[in-house]
Amino acid sequence: MVDPAAMPEGVRASLPAYVGLTSTYKQLDAPFAEFARASERISTRAVRTVSSGDSLYRAWDAQLRGCGEARDRVAAAIRELLARVEFGGATLDGARALELIDQGKKLIAQITVLAGESAPPPTPACHT
Numbered sequence: 001m002v003d004p005a006a007m008p009e010g011v012r013a014s015l016p017a018y019v020g021l022t023s024t025y026k027q028l029d030a031p032f033a034e035f036a037r038a039s040e041r042i043s044t045r046a047v048r049t050v051s052s053g054d055s056l057y058r059a060w061d062a063q064l065r066g067c068g069e070a071r072d073r074v075a076a077a078i079r080e081l082l083a084r085v086e087f088g089g090a091t092l093d094g095a096r097a098l099e100l101i102d103q104g105k106k107l108i109a110q111i112t113v114l115a116g117e118s119a120p121p122p123t124p125a126c127h128t
Helices: 015-029 034-048 052-087 094-115
Strands: none
Touching (some): 015 034, 015 052, 015 094, 034 052, 052 094
């Protein structure tokens, strides 16, 4: 653990929200975290499909692309907020941090459910 005295004031002032935000970011963005593992299961399922004109593959791919785009939006917002706090001297907005944590967790839950589906759903599975 890092000595809190070595942390920027904006981090120290809202340490629990900061820890939750960084943890959520890791689960969204790290190559072996929850989001990536679910994505890998979906991608593997898509490659194994056999359908006329590759329609099932394309449907799985569209779902995966949509989830990735939603993840990218949330991860970028988290990165931006963390950069302002860690390097810009800003104070962490606890309400915004909790909103982004909630969005990240919902996306992880949505892609995890999608990874367990036997067929791609007709509507986008991931949304914020």
